[in-house]
Amino acid sequence: MDKRSLTERDICTKFILPAIKRAGWDEMLQVCEEVYFTKGRIIVRGKLVTRGKAKKADFVLYYKPNIPIALIEAKDNNHSVGQGIQQGLDYAATLDIPFVFSSNGDGFVFHDRTGQSVPVEANLGLDAFPSPTDLWARYRAWKGLDADAEQIVLQDYFDDGSGKTPRYYQVNAVNAAIEAIAKGRDRVLLVMATGTGKTYTAFQIIWRLWKAGRKKRILFLADRNVLIDQTMVNDFRPFGPAMAKLSTSAKTIERQDGSTVDLTLALDKKRRIDTAFEIYLGLYQAITGPEDRQKLYREFSSNFFDLIVIDECHRGSAVADSAWREILDHFSDATQIGLTATPKETEYVSNTEYFGEPVFTYSLKQGISDGFLAPYKVVKVHIDRDVEGYRPEIGQLDRDGNEIEDRIYNSKDFDRSIVLDDRTKLTAKKITEFLKESGDHYQKTIVFCVDEEHAARMRQALINENADLVAENPRYVMRITGGDKEGQDQLGNFIDPESKYPVLVTTSRLLSTGVDAQTCRLIVLDRAVGSMTEFKQIVGRGTRVHEDTKKFYFTLIDFRGATSHFADPEFDGDPVQIYAPNGEDPIAPPDDEPATAEGYDAIPPTPGEDETIVDQPGLPLPPGDPIRKIYVDGVGARILTERIEYLDENGKLVTESLRDFTKTALKKRFASLDDFLKRWKSAERKQAIIEELEAEGLPLDPIAEELGKDLARLIHDVPA
Structure with missing residues (x-):
C-alpha cells in the first residue's frame, strides 16, 4: 500500500485510529472523530449573510x-x-486540552502543554501512543488533584439521552468551576457573555456537585421572576421533586417544549419554609428587604446551604451593603458561585475582590467569532439639538406657561430635565422609517429611554407613527417598565419566539439585563449609557442567534452617542457595521455602503451616571425629590448625520462596502486575475476552490447576484 496515495481520512481510519485503540482507548466512549467545536462566524454584508468555516x-x-x-x-x-x-x-x-498530537500515519509528534514532560515535544512511534491511564495520571499531577478531589472531578455530567451536549466553552466553564471547588476554593466567578448559556452551565455544575454528594442543599438566586420560573421548568427540570421555589404564589409555567408544569413552592401562605427540599430557587427580593419581617433568609440556619449560585452577580452581590450581600454574608460558610456577563469593577463595587479572579471567561467577541452569538450593525443618528444644544429665546415659556431658564440645554438634559416634544416625535419617526425600509414591520424591538415617563411618551409617539398597525392589534407598541403592570404582564409574550405581539417595546432599564429576547432584531438607544457594564448587557439583548426565524444579526440605532463605548478597551465585541446617514438619507443601512472616513461621536456619555437601576421592581428609588421636567413644544428637530460600520474579521470597526469586502477577501487568495483563472482552470475539483472561498465568507453565487457582474472580473476591475 502506497501511503502517499491515501487521503487524510484514510490515514485516520487505517493508521491513527488503530494506534489509539491499541493504546487502550475505548473507541465508543473515549474517542471522537471530526469534532466541530465552533459554528463558523456569521458574516454580514448588506443583505448577504453567510457563515465562515467551522473549526x-x-x-x-x-x-x-x-x-x-x-x-x-x-x-x-x-x-x-x-x-x-x-x-x-x-x-x-x-478547548483547554493539555496533550496534543500530530500524525501523518507514520508516527506521532507529542506536545505536552502542561510543561511537565521532558522534553515538552517529542516524536513517538505508532505503537507508543500513551494510554488513558498514563495521560490521566499526568493530568492529575498537573492539576494537583488528590483522591478526594478526583472523585468530584470525575462525577458524570447530566445526560438525558436526547443527544444534547454542552458546547466546548460550557465544558471548559463547568470543568474549571468543579476543579476549583474540588481543590477547596469557596468563592468562584464565571464570566460568560449574554446568550452563551450561563444557566445551563450552572445546572451542570450544580448537578455534578449534588450527585457527588458534596453539596446537598443548594440555593440559586436571581432578581427576575421570569428567570427563576423559566430556569425551573427548563434547564433545572431534571432536579424534579427535589427542587422548589421560595415563593407563596402558585404559578403554571409553559416549558420550551410546549408542555406546562405547576411550580413546586417551598413557602406556605404564612411564609413558613418547607426545609425538606434540596434545591431552592429564589428571587432575592422575596427573601429579604429593608424591614426585619422581610428577611426570610434568616429562617434558614447559617449552615443550611452548602452551595449558593448567584445569577447576574454584577447587579449588586459584590456591594458590601446590598441586599444580595446580606444573604451571602448570612450563608458565608457555603461555597458561592457568581455568574455574570459583565463583572463590575468600580471604585465602589468589585466582583473580583469578593469572588476572586474568574476561573473562566468567555467574551462577547469570542462568542461572535465562534458563530454562537449574532453580530450586529450600528446606525448612529445625530440630531441637531443634541449636537448643537438648545437655548430658549428670551422670555420663552414652557407648556405650563413658565419662563424657561436661559441656558444651553444638551443631550444630557433632554428627557431628564427638559423635554423637546419635536425631538421625541422625530426619534419615533426615524425608528418607524427603519422598520419600513427594512421590509419587516414586525421585528421585535426594544427602545431604551431615560426613565419611565420618557418611555410612556415614546410609546405614544410610536403609536401615532404606526396607527395602522396599532389598529390591527393595540399590543403592537407597549411600554414595559417596573411601574407598569400591564406592560410587565406582556414580557413573556415579547420574549416568546412564537408570539407576534408586542412588537415595539419602550423601557428604561427593566429589559437591559436578564431577559432572553431571542428574536430581538432591533435595539434603540435614546438615553446615555454611562456604565460599560450596562452597555454590554444592553448589546446582549440582541446577540442570541435564532435560526428558526432566520435571525442571524441585529441592528442597534444610537441617538445618544452611547456607542462611543466601542472605542473603550474594555469593550470586546465591536459591531459589523455602523451607518450614519445624512439628514435626507434613508435610516436603514444601504446594502452596499461606500467606504468613508470614520465620523465622530458628538455627545459622549457621562461616566457613571447610570449605575442605579431606578425602575427595577423591589429596589428603592434614588433619594431626593423627583426632577420636575420642563416641556417645550414647537422648537423643531432634524437629523444632521447618520453613519454605518461593519465589524471586520479582527473585531475592528471598518466602513467598507460589500464590493470592497469581496475584493479584499479574494485578493488574500489570488494575486491577480491570471492567478485566479489559472488556479480555476487547473483545479481538478473546482468545488474545492468554492469551499475555500466560502470559508472566507464568500459564497460565489449570492455575491455575484447581488453585485451583478462576474466575480473574478470584479476583483481586478476588469470590464465585463
Whole structure:
C-alpha cells in the first residue's frame, strides 16, 4: 500500500485510529472523530449573510465524557509527521486540552502543554501512543488533584439521552468551576457573555456537585421572576421533586417544549419554609428587604446551604451593603458561585475582590467569532439639538406657561430635565422609517429611554407613527417598565419566539439585563449609557442567534452617542457595521455602503451616571425629590448625520462596502486575475476552490447576484 496515495481520512481510519485503540482507548466512549467545536462566524454584508468555516479537530480523546484530555491533528502522508502540531496547539488552547498530537500515519509528534514532560515535544512511534491511564495520571499531577478531589472531578455530567451536549466553552466553564471547588476554593466567578448559556452551565455544575454528594442543599438566586420560573421548568427540570421555589404564589409555567408544569413552592401562605427540599430557587427580593419581617433568609440556619449560585452577580452581590450581600454574608460558610456577563469593577463595587479572579471567561467577541452569538450593525443618528444644544429665546415659556431658564440645554438634559416634544416625535419617526425600509414591520424591538415617563411618551409617539398597525392589534407598541403592570404582564409574550405581539417595546432599564429576547432584531438607544457594564448587557439583548426565524444579526440605532463605548478597551465585541446617514438619507443601512472616513461621536456619555437601576421592581428609588421636567413644544428637530460600520474579521470597526469586502477577501487568495483563472482552470475539483472561498465568507453565487457582474472580473476591475 502506497501511503502517499491515501487521503487524510484514510490515514485516520487505517493508521491513527488503530494506534489509539491499541493504546487502550475505548473507541465508543473515549474517542471522537471530526469534532466541530465552533459554528463558523456569521458574516454580514448588506443583505448577504453567510457563515465562515467551522473549526474541526480530527480527534478528541476523553478520559470520561466531557473531560477532554488529548487532541490529535491528522495530515495525509504527503506531509511530515509534525505538520499539524501548530494547528493542534491552537485548537487545544481553545478547548483547554493539555496533550496534543500530530500524525501523518507514520508516527506521532507529542506536545505536552502542561510543561511537565521532558522534553515538552517529542516524536513517538505508532505503537507508543500513551494510554488513558498514563495521560490521566499526568493530568492529575498537573492539576494537583488528590483522591478526594478526583472523585468530584470525575462525577458524570447530566445526560438525558436526547443527544444534547454542552458546547466546548460550557465544558471548559463547568470543568474549571468543579476543579476549583474540588481543590477547596469557596468563592468562584464565571464570566460568560449574554446568550452563551450561563444557566445551563450552572445546572451542570450544580448537578455534578449534588450527585457527588458534596453539596446537598443548594440555593440559586436571581432578581427576575421570569428567570427563576423559566430556569425551573427548563434547564433545572431534571432536579424534579427535589427542587422548589421560595415563593407563596402558585404559578403554571409553559416549558420550551410546549408542555406546562405547576411550580413546586417551598413557602406556605404564612411564609413558613418547607426545609425538606434540596434545591431552592429564589428571587432575592422575596427573601429579604429593608424591614426585619422581610428577611426570610434568616429562617434558614447559617449552615443550611452548602452551595449558593448567584445569577447576574454584577447587579449588586459584590456591594458590601446590598441586599444580595446580606444573604451571602448570612450563608458565608457555603461555597458561592457568581455568574455574570459583565463583572463590575468600580471604585465602589468589585466582583473580583469578593469572588476572586474568574476561573473562566468567555467574551462577547469570542462568542461572535465562534458563530454562537449574532453580530450586529450600528446606525448612529445625530440630531441637531443634541449636537448643537438648545437655548430658549428670551422670555420663552414652557407648556405650563413658565419662563424657561436661559441656558444651553444638551443631550444630557433632554428627557431628564427638559423635554423637546419635536425631538421625541422625530426619534419615533426615524425608528418607524427603519422598520419600513427594512421590509419587516414586525421585528421585535426594544427602545431604551431615560426613565419611565420618557418611555410612556415614546410609546405614544410610536403609536401615532404606526396607527395602522396599532389598529390591527393595540399590543403592537407597549411600554414595559417596573411601574407598569400591564406592560410587565406582556414580557413573556415579547420574549416568546412564537408570539407576534408586542412588537415595539419602550423601557428604561427593566429589559437591559436578564431577559432572553431571542428574536430581538432591533435595539434603540435614546438615553446615555454611562456604565460599560450596562452597555454590554444592553448589546446582549440582541446577540442570541435564532435560526428558526432566520435571525442571524441585529441592528442597534444610537441617538445618544452611547456607542462611543466601542472605542473603550474594555469593550470586546465591536459591531459589523455602523451607518450614519445624512439628514435626507434613508435610516436603514444601504446594502452596499461606500467606504468613508470614520465620523465622530458628538455627545459622549457621562461616566457613571447610570449605575442605579431606578425602575427595577423591589429596589428603592434614588433619594431626593423627583426632577420636575420642563416641556417645550414647537422648537423643531432634524437629523444632521447618520453613519454605518461593519465589524471586520479582527473585531475592528471598518466602513467598507460589500464590493470592497469581496475584493479584499479574494485578493488574500489570488494575486491577480491570471492567478485566479489559472488556479480555476487547473483545479481538478473546482468545488474545492468554492469551499475555500466560502470559508472566507464568500459564497460565489449570492455575491455575484447581488453585485451583478462576474466575480473574478470584479476583483481586478476588469470590464465585463
